[in-house]
Amino acid sequence: MRPVIHLAFVDDWEVRGNGSGDPRVLQFAPIRKLVSIFNNYGIRGSFNAEVMQQLAYRRMQEQFPELKAIADEWDEVVTQAFQQGHDIQLHLHPQWRDATYEEDGQWRVEGDWSILNYPASEMRAMLACSKLYLERLLRRIRSNYTCVSFRAGSWCAAPSESLLPILSELGFVFDMSIVAGIRYDTPQVKLDYTQCEETFAPYYPEMSDARRVARCRQPMVCVPTNSFFGARFALLRRDLSKARGALQQRLRRLRNGHRGQTPTSSRGYSGDEWTNRGESGAAGLLKRVFRRYINGQMHIADLSRLNYAMMRRMMTNIRNQAEASGLAHVPVILENHTKDIVDASHIERFVAMVTRLADVKTVTLTEIANGLRDGTFQVRTA
Numbered sequence: 001m002r003p004v005i006h007l008a009f010v011d012d013w014e015v016r017g018n019g020s021g022d023p024r025v026l027q028f029a030p031i032r033k034l035v036s037i038f039n040n041y042g043i044r045g046s047f048n049a050e051v052m053q054q055l056a057y058r059r060m061q062e063q064f065p066e067l068k069a070i071a072d073e074w075d076e077v078v079t080q081a082f083q084q085g086h087d088i089q090l091h092l093h094p095q096w097r098d099a100t101y102e103e104d105g106q107w108r109v110e111g112d113w114s115i116l117n118y119p120a121s122e123m124r125a126m127l128a129c130s131k132l133y134l135e136r137l138l139r140r141i142r143s144n145y146t147c148v149s150f151r152a153g154s155w156c157a158a159p160s161e162s163l164l165p166i167l168s169e170l171g172f173v174f175d176m177s178i179v180a181g182i183r184y185d186t187p188q189v190k191l192d193y194t195q196c197e198e199t200f201a202p203y204y205p206e207m208s209d210a211r212r213v214a215r216c217r218q219p220m221v222c223v224p225t226n227s228f229f230g231a232r233f234a235l236l237r238r239d240l241s242k243a244r245g246a247l248q249q250r251l252r253r254l255r256n257g258h259r260g261q262t263p264t265s266s267r268g269y270s271g272d273e274w275t276n277r278g279e280s281g282a283a284g285l286l287k288r289v290f291r292r293y294i295n296g297q298m299h300i301a302d303l304s305r306l307n308y309a310m311m312r313r314m315m316t317n318i319r320n321q322a323e324a325s326g327l328a329h330v331p332v333i334l335e336n337h338t339k340d341i342v343d344a345s346h347i348e349r350f351v352a353m354v355t356r357l358a359d360v361k362t363v364t365l366t367e368i369a370n371g372l373r374d375g376t377f378q379v380r381t382a
């Protein structure tokens with residue numbers, strides 16, 4: 001029998017990692033758009049709200065009333081999505097811990113990007129405060145709301161002696177920070193998930209290294225965020241159409257004298273945060289081109305980065321992996337970043353396609369946690 005795929009549409013909801021970008025542009029408007037797409041097709045999405053950013057806004061709001069307006073709207077948007085049946089879970093970027101807001105209207109976000117580089121006591125404090133913030137907010141709507149799942153900022157979750165034990169102590173059911181096949185060696189992020197022992201299905205991790213599968217039951221479960229290899233032609237087509245779009249936009253702006261465009265500052269900017277060492281400059285560009293279009297590369301199942309052709313390729317891959325797993329029911333976690341959505345029509349088309357598939361059910365993260373607890377979803381050991 002064909003396995004049933006329980007697909008979670010998950011979104012990391014935040015501004016840029018360096019603190020730039022307007023939450024109204026990068027978060028509030030696109031989440032409303034996504035929620036309306038999900039509602040139109042009768043599915044429920046899950047939003048991983050990045051709470052350290054919100055705590056920084058709250059910390060500075062007395063001094064800067066404009067921040068209070070934004071923080072209040074953040075609460076309102078989260079609450080509204082939750083009231084409409086969508087799930088809200090925890091995402092955490094520790095670099096916001098000591099962030100300050102300056103008179104020039106810019107955030108200085110200078111903390112370490114990896115939660116693994118903080119002492120265990122600080123790790124616990126950040127996780128506990130963020131979880132409490134969401135639970136206080138959402139228990140006003142549903143008294144039994146609980147944070148059950150976690151995704152680490154910049155995927156930094158392994159190896160660590162502390163992270164999984166603290167998550168379990170705080171009552172989290174599962175972590176979804178592992179994305180098999182990715183590797184980063186950038187000024188901000190260093191991680192290597194190229195040798196993960198389980199790339200697809202839920203498993204009990206070794207508590208000190210989530211990349212490894214434990215021999216027996218553990219107090220935490222890992223469910224990988226889906227990733228897939230290849231899609232070189234679809235990627236090339238996407239990149240060419242992106243380049244064409246950017247060129248047309250530039251020409252239009254030149255002709256219209258910049259009227260009617262969202263200023264770049266409101267969308268924020270990225271520096272070299274995600275450029276791997278040795279891959280900047282002209283030689284690095286060549287290396288990247290070779291890897292992308294000739295060798296093929298691993299893609300995170302991040303809908304904001306994929307066009308419809310790549311999403312279809314991803315879905316074929318998910319079905320193949322589900323078939324090979326031998327499981328009757330398997331949860332699959334997708335990724336998305338509202339801040340990176342340029343054209344939501346691809347996501348809409350994909351959502352429409354998914355709702356027509358007989359072997360795919362859409363679920364929230366809370367439903368995955370329930371399925372892990374009640375045995376609907378089998379959890380692998382080594």
Ligand SMILES: [Zn+2]
Pocket residue numbers: 012014050091093152153154
């Ligand atoms: Zn994030």
